[in-house]
Amino acid sequence: MSDNPTVEATNDEPQATTEHRIPQPDALTNKDLMKSWFGWWWANEVPHTFDRMLAPSFCFGLIPSLQKLYKDKDELAKSFQRHLLFFNTQATWGGGTLTGVTLSLEEARAKALANGEEPISEDMINNTKVGLMGPLAGIGDSIDSGTVQYIFIAMFLPFAKQGNFLGALLPFLCFAIATFTYGYYFTKMGYSLGRSAAKEIMTGGRMQGIIDGLGILGLYMMGILAGQYITIRSFLKFSISGKVFNVNTILNQILPGALPLLAVILVYWYFQRQGLKITRALLYLTGALIVLSIFYII
């Protein structure tokens, strides 16, 4: 994740734990996990910005648990600050799992600090979080909003067509209950996974395989979504000696789906060169799309 400037900026200074005694953390219970999962679930998209994306909501969920872990004011403030850096993922598959994983790492760090041992570094916590957020978002976006949601809507749509309000209420309730339940399950799973993996994460090894595997799945699902949801086609027509040529038809004969792919590659290429400047990319892309479509080029 070296190409993310906001995350790189958090260099950990060496811990001088001998100066003042850091109190022992309280152990995290299932109730704390529920509180943190609920906090993330509730705040989820409320403070969304282009600079930090969903980092504040992730921090919001962690607050009660961090307060139990870091009785030392400085360490608490540092933990708040590191979880306000850029973060974006999907709510249940990404956010649930990562809430659990992050809490287990924070707990290990808090314990080590209190015992005067070498703690898991702030960088390690951030890199784990940031390394997993993209792949899990790719999976979660396709499953939760792309599939689960529409299964429930399709199931109850006949009610709505007949004018029955249950056609609206039931899909909402089913979606809310299902996602809340398995999101909490992912939180608990992430927590126990993180506890057993905390040592491995520090030494590398198997974790690399997991991150690679999830990365593949995330990129793969994004490829599917790109193919299905980006709708850019050319409306350009020209005629040579009375014969009309339709650019879109020609493009489709050469390479079907070339234009949507080109759009993704251009934005990705921009991020590669300029870093993850989302607001600017949004403005440029919107501007380009407006200009091209005014002249009916797309």
Place this chain on the structure above:
Amino acid sequence: MHVTLSVWQALLIAIWVALVESRILGFATLTMRFSPLMTGMMVGFIMGDIKQAMIVTAAIQLVYMGFVAPGGALPAEPAIGAAIAVPVALLGHMSPQGAIAIAVPVALLGSYLYQFRFFLNTFALKPMDKYAREGNARGLRFSIIGIPALISFVLFIPLIFIALYFGAPVISGLVSNIEHGTIIHVLNSVGGGLAALGIAIIMQVIGKKRLLPFFFLAYFMSVAFAKLEINMTIYAIFGVIFAILYVMLSQKNASENS
């Protein structure tokens, strides 16, 4: 049945839209945004004609079936579309198809309003950083939830109220004029193209160039198999299999080399 739209009814609908679009009701508001159904139901409830409201909303829902926001960029706000189109349809005794013609452009405009919210939320970042530095949990909580929610309410309530109370009759006239014009073409093109942004964000965030072939594999699979209408779950299963195969083979290579 004669239906009217009083100040209070318009205000209640506007407040509902602000609740949904501010996301203050938690993650599950996702489906309230992506789907017009709950908003249609509330409009029917507020205006006293649930049955007709649901019939109209079901028609609007069909347009937005399978709508997703990869990486968070939704190309339209069906909830805002429904909040305007359903009252207009009830007032004017319009057909569900007529309501769709209103909902689609309004939802496109609504998506820019939602994006504008992200810009305004930036104001909450400064107090957030300050409270985090001080280790002030109460202040931090307020700045994460309170300030952005307030911003959304100030943004959405007046706009939706004005659009409904003063605009509803005008909108139905206006939309029929621009339905096939350049404006709608531009809005559609921008909406359809912006999905590229969210996808590129996730690709960059995953940050592993050597895994990019899997993106291209999936892209051309979905283009090539578009006519087969393969279910997303089947695609996800393919993805899991590719991921497992890759990790298995690469770890086998690594252990043989060492």
